[in-house]
Amino acid sequence: MTQQGKGAASVRPGLPFVEQSGFEILGEEERAVQQAMHKFAREVMRPAGIAIDKLSADEVIAQGSPYWEFMATAAASGIEFDAASDDVPPQELAKLQAIVVEEFGWGDAGLAVSLAGAAFPNMMAKRAGNQELVELTAGKIGAWVATQPDRGSDGTMLYPAERHALAPQGNKGNLTAKISGGDIVINGQSSAWVSNGPVAQVAILSIVADYGDGYFDSEGHPHGVEVVVPLDLPGVTHGKPLEKLGKRALPQGELFFDDVKVPVRYAVSLGDDYWHGHASTWSTAGVAMGELMTGLARAALEYALEYVHERRQGGALLAEHQMVQSRLGAMARKVETMRALARRAAEYTALSPAKHPYYTGGTKVTCTDLAFEVADEALQLFGGNGLTREYPMEKLFRDARAARIEDGENHLLNMKFGYLNTQLYKGGRVGS
Ligand SMILES: Cc1cc2nc3c(=O)[nH]c(=O)nc-3n(C[C@H](O)[C@H](O)[C@H](O)COP(=O)(O)OP(=O)(O)OC[C@H]3O[C@@H](n4cnc5c(N)ncnc54)[C@H](O)[C@@H]3O)c2cc1C
Incomplete structure (x- = not known):
């Protein structure tokens, strides 16, 4: 037995290993991709998103605006939403895509959707194997x-x-x-x-x-x-x-x-x-929504962690109060849940012989509702400062709110996932 006080630290568990994205172990290539995308998200996307957020809608699209500067920088850096590659097996590609899109969502959810929308016609042309359309849509917004x-x-x-x-x-x-x-x-x-x-x-x-x-x-x-x-x-x-x-x-x-x-x-x-095509296109969008809102929620959690280590109330840092730790624990659990589910939806959609947008719609509901809860609680931890435009939380809160309507309104998608389950039950696929 070690003597009390002497060398005690060595017999206590140390901090766990974590990746940029939390409690998981990435492969070397995955980590390299994550780090490169995180650098872009931190140095380019986030400052651009904050600057553009303050502009009027007309100013955003005016010539020479920070929006156009961002799009030009993304294009010049070869940053793409679509990580399609014939050399990487679909399961690995789905995970890589999830890693990339999470970083984009961490940087700025609005710009992440702009990059996604920009790539969408080209992605769907590639899926359809239509070379003429692939060329027609390449490099265009x-x-x-x-x-x-x-x-x-x-x-x-x-x-x-x-x-x-x-x-x-x-x-x-x-x-x-x-x-x-x-x-x-x-x-x-x-x-x-x-x-x-x-x-x-x-x-x-x-x-x-x-x-x-x-x-x-x-x-x-x-x-x-x-x-x-x-x-x-x-x-x-x-x-x-x-x-x-x-x-x-x-x-x-x-x-x-x-x-x-x-x-x-x-x-x-x-x-x-048509309906099969539409279902497949929509599944792709639902997967991306879960991934990028995981990034937004992670950003909200990180901002909250930073703030509670600066702000003192009740004679101690907020981070030292157990009630605050409990709230942070709930937020961190939600981010881990979102990531796990977003990755599961990505893998399922990449590999399933019959994918379905009512399933990815359901995962989109979980991820966007949880992102909203995390952004809301992060704002709450900032107290009154959370409501001001001088702090980052009110923007993340607004961005998270929009996602509960985007790509299918959440109550409606919930209903559709329920409908899908009734059909699976009737088809003998569940409950037997
Ligand atoms: C940030 C953002 C990005 C978007 N991007 C795109 C895009 O790129 N392309 C695009 O085409 N669209 C886009 N949309 C539109 C989005 O897909 C729609 O807003 C969404 O599908 C809901 O449609 P709606 O706004 O017409 O609401 P409605 O369909 O009018 O719904 C209003 C309310 O009625 C309820 N409701 C509707 N139907 C039923 C029903 N059958 N039973 C019970 N309740 C029902 C809904 O739950 C909802 O609460 C975007 C929206 C947002 C917010």
Whole structure:
């Protein structure tokens, strides 16, 4: 036995090993990627996001703004949202992607979504194996156009049985395509929420389509098309950038289409393949949301840890009070939970022979609700300072709030995950 007081430290457990991202062991390459992305997130993304957050929506997209400076720096550094590579097995790639996107979310969630939206048409063209579209979308700022003024959550309704009993058919929305003679002709407008809408050069549209027999099938469910559209075509107009709460570094706004014509070969999914295509595209987005909001929550936790080691109340640092330690413990548990779930969703979506956006929608709900709880509690630990623009918390709180509506509103996604579970039960896949 060691003598009391002498060498006592050596018989107590030391601090555990942790990575930048907490309680896990990364491979050498993973750690190198994480460190490189963290440097970019810390030195470029975070200061840019804070500066852009203070601007009006018009100022964000004005020539020479910090937004454009950020996009140019990201492009020049070869920083990409899509880590696709033929050389890396899908499971490893999914983890690498999760590591990268978490760092982006740590840097700035709005800019992370802007990078994601920018890469989205190109990612989907690669998935479809359409080389012409891969080249057409490469190096351009992209956007994903799914929601419209009258078709928000309804665009996420994959099955006729989800429709309300009083609705004879689905919702066509305000942006539709007519497909005939080898062409796709697009008319109408998107919602004001399209990420990168005001700055995008190319978009992937997921919209209702008429193949010559009307917009609806025999079950009253809409037909659809996923199509890539260059936004410099005649008939395309960009709307004004949207003033909003949260993710202010992300330009959002409407896109208008007046008889915009593209060849059918620009479609990524078409006819009977549409709903599968849309489901697959949406799964990709849901996975990314979980990963990047893990980064935001980690940033909130770290800011809170820093603050409680500076602020004294009750005769001690906040960090020395047990109640504060308990609150920090709850926050840290949530961040660990989010990361584990986001990685699980990424791996499942990369490997599953039949992935599903109602599952990734469910994981998105967990991650974004937990991110909001962590940001809220971090703000609370700052006391009154949490509410002022001089401290970082009110921005993170606003950014976290937006994510509970983005990429599917959370109550609705919860309902969809529940619906999916009832279908799995009926299909004998659970409960047997
Ligand atoms: C930061 C951010 C980024 C976004 N980026 C994009 C983008 O890149 N591209 C894009 O196309 N869109 C984008 N959106 C739009 C987003 O996908 C929609 O806002 C979201 O899907 C909800 O649609 P909505 O706003 O029309 O709400 P609504 O669908 O009108 O929902 C309003 C309320 O009604 C409830 N509700 C709706 N339907 C039902 C139902 N059937 N049963 C019960 N309750 C229901 C919902 O739960 C919700 O609380 C973005 C939004 C945000 C906030």
